Amino acid sequence: MQKIPLTLAKPGMILAKPVTRPDGIAVAAAGSELSQNILDRLDSMGVSHVVVEGEPVRLDGSPGGTSYDKRLERLEFLFRRYPDDKWMGQIRRLLDHYFRMKAAASAALFEAAKAASQPEPAAAPTEPAKTKDA
Template identity: 85%
Template sequence: MQKIPLTLAKPGMILAKPVTRPDGIAVAAAGSELSQSILDRFDTMGVTHVVVEGEPVRLDGQPGGTSYDKRLERLDFLFRKFPDDKWMGQIKRLLDRYFRMKAAASAAVAEAAKAASQPEAAAEPAEKSPTKDA
């Protein structure tokens, strides 16, 4: 879930929180799928930000990468004030293990999708190469 400017919202995104006008009146419910007409309507109503579900969107407009890797990088910084606290150390280790597991799972899914998208012709030359050696 991430709060993003309306300019970065794209059709197909799902709202994580209701959208309200600046005067507080709700105009869309959480769980609604955004369409271009809804985004245009939000713009005319003065809505500036929406909270969407899913992986984070980079605020420079580029698609987000794996957020788990970014979170792993920040753990040392986030727990810097508690170097000797046994409980905070345990929480840090649990988060580290969790983010590593999720990052590995995301990488495996991406690799499987990449392998599935490649044509099967790439597998045929590998089968033919042993016959050349014989």
């Protein structure tokens, strides 16, 4: 789930949380698929952010899905006060593994999407099959 500016929301994204007015009334339910009409309506209502499923937008400027690499970098800092605590060490290792797997999956999805968007090279012309004239 990711909170993104409405300007980055695209048709087809799925809301992870309902969008509500300032008085608390829901104007779009969680699980709703965004369409251009809904995006325009939310914009006219002054909605600035929406929470969508997954992490379709990389907010640190790089293309792709998530910032798991940045989360990995922060683990050392976050667990700095517990160098000898076995329980906290186990949690840190689990988080490290989780973020590495998510980063790898995200990179694989990004590469697959990039490969799918590139046009296929034109096939080399082939010579017609030669037939035997009897």
